[in-house]
Structure formats: structure tokens, C-alpha cells
Amino acid sequence: MHPTHHPSYEILLDYAAGNLPIAPSVIIATHCSICQDCNDTLDTINITGAALMDDLNDDIFDFSSLDKVLSKLEFQSNENDTKIENNNGVFDFNIPKTLQKYIPDSFNWKNLSSGVKTAELLTDDGFNLDIYKIKSGYQIPKHTHTGFEYTMVLDGGFTDNQKYFARGDFSLLDNSSEHSPKADPDKDCYCIVSMNSQIKLTGPIGRFINLINF
Amino acid sequence: MFFYSFNTHTKLPVYKCTDKTYAPNMKNDVLEDNDVIQDYSYLIDEIANNQNKQAFIKLFKHFAPRIKTFIKKTGLSLNEAEDLAQETMITVWNKAKLFKKDKSAASTWIFAIARNKRIDHLRKQKHPIPHTEDLLNESDLNINNHDLIIEKEQMFTYIKSEISKLPLEQAIVLKKSFFEGMSHIQISKDLSIPLGTVKSRIRLALTSIRKKMKGLH
């Protein structure tokens, strides 16, 4: 699969070095698991980190710990690791393996508006990870965020600010971007979304919905 | 084409990763305590196939001090650094069978385990890692075959020497990311330089390293 929209190098570096919270990290890992190009960049980042670490040494290392470690080594049998079973949860499309362990067996869908449902997958370090279902043809009212919004399309697609986002595509928005994504007319769109902020609806109808739903 | 020639002072013969036969006297050579470049992939194979504790000791002597220094640098205590270095090495023993030498050098694999141990230590949930099976399922399998033939240990040695030649301003940003746990936004604040400058330094550094990696085939 060849997604068109990718996380930038600095986001991939933040993720790989462990400087990005878990929720957006799940989105980056999932994107990299289906994007050869970003996976290659990740290889570059990993080799870079390893090269820098290999240059470190510690002259005063106490090797007496070696005996302790050796005593803890156990014989490893030749059995293969158990394979993860496919678990698509309630979905009729393919959920990437990387994401599967965050998908619960049953969902507590919350209606955000007539065309949008969400369910929370996890929350950590100020960031939520949610799955969004946007009804086919539905356009989310114009809004901004008070923080960051990481998104990856799982199924279907949407158009936002004249760009098209299909399965696997990634988007990162900050508080400067106002947007109003519209789902494909013929198919419901599913995304994973991570935010550390509130949505602020900005259109005239949006301000009204703000009061009711958000 | 692969132009980089392996260091001549290594004791080990150059071989392709697909080659399962090794020089018969290699075992003694490789397990001898000396300063020559080690084939760490071979040592991990020894653990995977023969539960070879001598091979483990070799790996421990090289990697444990570096992992400990790394963890200490990131701001954790001496005890935490010691514990995580030991845990990493025990994981190397336990997961040796999962190491794929056609995919990465031993150093890249082991240091990634160490990095993930540090991240997991600081968080409630495990660091998510891309499941490569997804890529195999989804990609058109047009991966350049040369990728699989290149000896990853040689590649690592070469890339390491290239990384040491990076402009200082780029190296500093990378070190802050890996060793000081700073996001690119935090680096920009820490160095009092614009966010765009941090981003372009990261991009320049990674693009040039990536080009070097690609230039090998």
C-alpha cells in the first residue's frame, strides 16, 4: 500500500526516540506498519540511534552484574511464539495488526452529531486515541483545535482543505488550522484520531452544535 | 552496487547473510577476548541456535556498558540504568530467535530493545511498534532484493562512520532526541532556535543518512 500523506521526519523521530505520547505513537506505528516509505525512514532513524549509542561507553562499568544476569538465563525451547489471531473487532474492514491490540471487543459509541460517532481506545499523557466513524457524504462542521490532531484513515476516505485522504493516509493539524472534512459520498469513513485538545467549532452552525454536543 | 569494503583488520571473513556456513575455526576466534570488530549477528545466532553463554558474555561486555550509559544520560538513576541494561540483555537472550540478520544489524536490534525498555519504564503502556506483517500483507512486495543481500553488519559500521561526520548542529539535535528525551518542539525551546530550523536539521540529517544507506545498493 502506498499512502500519499505521511508523518514528517521530525514526528517519526519523536515517535522512534520515545518522545511522543502513546496515543499519537499508536497512529504513527500503525501508519509505518502499512507504509514502506515511512518504514524505511524508521530504519534510518533506528540505525542512527544505534550508531550514536554505540559510541557511548562506560569505563567504570561493574561487570559483577554479569554473574547475576547469567544466573537468570533460562533454556529457551524451540517453540515458536504464539501468533496473534486476526481480530477485527466489530469492523468489516481489515484492521492493521499493529492497531488490533487496542481495539476492544465491544464499543461504547458516542454520537458527536448526526453524522459522527466516536469510541475511545485509550487515553494517556493528555492525549486521547479515538476511533471516528463519519457517515458517507457527511461533512463535519468547520472547526479548529486548541492543540494537535493526529489522524489516520482506516477505511473509506475524506476530503479536507482540497486534499484527499484515503486508507493509510496520515494528517497532523495544529491550532492554526481550521478544517471541515467531508466523507466520501458512497462509503462510511473510519479513522483513528489522537487529540490533546478540545474541538472548537467555528462556523455559525458549529457554534450552535458546540453548545449541545461538545 | 555495494562498494564499501569491510575493515581489513577484522578477524572475520565477509559473508552474505544467506550463507549458513562459517569458517570452522570461527567459533574460537569470535569468542576470544580482543578488540577487533565483532560479528555480533553471529553471536546472537549462537544464542538462538546453541544457547551459547560464551556468545552472550561477549555481547554483554560490549552492549551492557553502553546501554547503561545511555539510560543514565536520559536522566534515569544509576540503579535504573543498571537494571534496564540487565533487563535488555536478558531480553536479547530470550528473543534471540526473533532477530533477523537480513533485516538489521545486531547493534540496531539490541539498542532498539534498550530504547523501548526505557520508554516502557517511563510509561504505563508499552511503546507501540509497527507489526511488519502488515507491511508484507499490504505492500506490493517490490522491496529491492539487494536489501536482503547486503550484509547489515557492514552497513552498520559504514553508516556509523558516516553519522560521525554529520555537521555538529545536526548531530546535537539527534542527540537531544535520543539521549535527552526531547521532542523536536522541546529541542527548539532548549536551543532557542526556530521550530523550522530544528525540523530542517532533522530532515537534512536523516535524508543524508538514508541516501548513504541506499547508495549501498
Ligand SMILES: [Zn+2]
Ligand atoms: Zn508513510
